[in-house]
Amino acid sequence: DAGVIQSPRHEVTEMGQEVTLRCKPISGHDYLFWYRQTMMRGLELLIYFNNNVPIDDSGMPEDRFSAKMPNASFSTLKIQPSEPRDSAVYFCASSFSTQGASPLHFGNGTRLTVT
Amino acid sequence: SQQGEEDPQALSIQEGENATMNCSYKTSINNLQWYRQNSGRGLVHLILIRSNEREKHSGRLRVTLDTSKKSSSLLITASRAADTASYFCATSAGGTSYGKLTFGQGTILTVHP
Numbered sequence: 001d002a003g004v005i006q007s008p009r010h011e012v013t014e015m016g017q018e019v020t021l022r023c024k025p026i027s028g029h030d031y032l033f034w035y036r037q038t039m040m041r042g043l044e045l046l047i048y049f050n051n052n053v054p055i056d057d058s059g060m061p062e063d064r065f066s067a068k069m070p071n072a073s074f075s076t077l078k079i080q081p082s083e084p085r086d087s088a089v090y091f092c093a094s095s096f097s098t099q100g101a102s103p104l105h106f107g108n109g110t111r112l113t114v115t
Numbered sequence: 116s117q118q119g120e121e122d123p124q125a126l127s128i129q130e131g132e133n134a135t136m137n138c139s140y141k142t143s144i145n146n147l148q149w150y151r152q153n154s155g156r157g158l159v160h161l162i163l164i165r166s167n168e169r170e171k172h173s174g175r176l177r178v179t180l181d182t183s184k185k186s187s188s189l190l191i192t193a194s195r196a197a198d199t200a201s202y203f204c205a206t207s208a209g210g211t212s213y214g215k216l217t218f219g220q221g222t223i224l225t226v227h228p
Contacts, residue, residue: 004157033216043158043203043218056215091157101146101165101207104216106157 002026006092006107014115018080021110023092024073033104034067034077035091043091049075050097082114121204121222129227134191136222138204139184145207147180148216149189152201161189161202196228 005024013019025032033048047057052069060067064083069075079086089109095102122137138147146165150158164171164180164187171178177190191198201223205216 035218042220045215045217048215093157101163103148103160103163104150104158104205106159108155108157 004092004094004105004107006090006110008110009108010111010113012113012115013082015083016081017114018078019082019086019112019114021077021090021092021112023075023077023107025075025092025094026096026105027073029094029096029105030072031095031097031102032069032075033093033095034075035093036088037091037109038088046077079112082112084114087112087114121202121219123222124220125223125225127225127227128194130194130196132194132226134194134198134224134226136189136202136224138187138189138219140187140204140206140219141185142206142208144182147178147187148205148207149176149178149187150203150205150218152203152221154200158203191224194224194226196226198224199226200224 007022030051034046036044036046046059047067048055049069065079067077089111091106091109093104093106095104120139128134144166146163148163149161151161152158162173162176162178164178175192180187201221203218203221205218207216
């Protein structure tokens with residue numbers, strides 16, 4: 001199993017540009033999560049999906065952030081327009097539901113730098 | 116706000132010593148999980164303990180859970196330099212938060228060879 005695959009690994013962009021982060025979850029997993037990690041705020045849950053349907057997006061910071069999961073094997077997180085304060089490491093994780101007691105499998109993250 | 120709070124924030128020990136990290140949380144949980152994160156990598160699941168369990172072992176790892184005190188501890192015995200990483204606890208509340216994990220701020224563990 002290849003694990004959760006995220007791309008790109010690093011993204012450097014200028015303020016105002018659109019950024020799209022991509023994630024391929026582990027095959028067969030029905031939950032997908034987007035987290036953001038910064039030194040100041042730690043790991044924050046942005047949004048999560050179950051069977052491709054967004055369940056909780058209360059962690060999405062602003063309307064500039066949007067996430068989609070068009071099918072079970074692909075998800076995107078888009079920031080438009082990007083701002084310097086969006087600089088962080090963005091992680092995608094997936095899990096297989098077992099009465100809520102499932103470990104998350106994380107990708108290696110996308111390090112985003114907005115200048 | 117973070118559900119779990121780890122203590123200490125940083126821990127430095129010698130190889131062969133034991134490392135103990137603590138986690139406190141605020142609300143009722145369905146289960147508590149511990150994760151490790153090596154520098155520049157994603158988090159890796161270590162162990163899960165359910166709310167009706169008090170202790171669990173996995174290799175050199177021992178986790179305890181005290182739901183009355185809303186706290187958990189992770190013990191790594193006979194530590195190795197390769198155990199150097201950040202360690203996070205994460206809680207699942209269940210119910211309407213089914214599947215959702217909330218992470219603490221983490222403990223940075225440094226094991227000196």
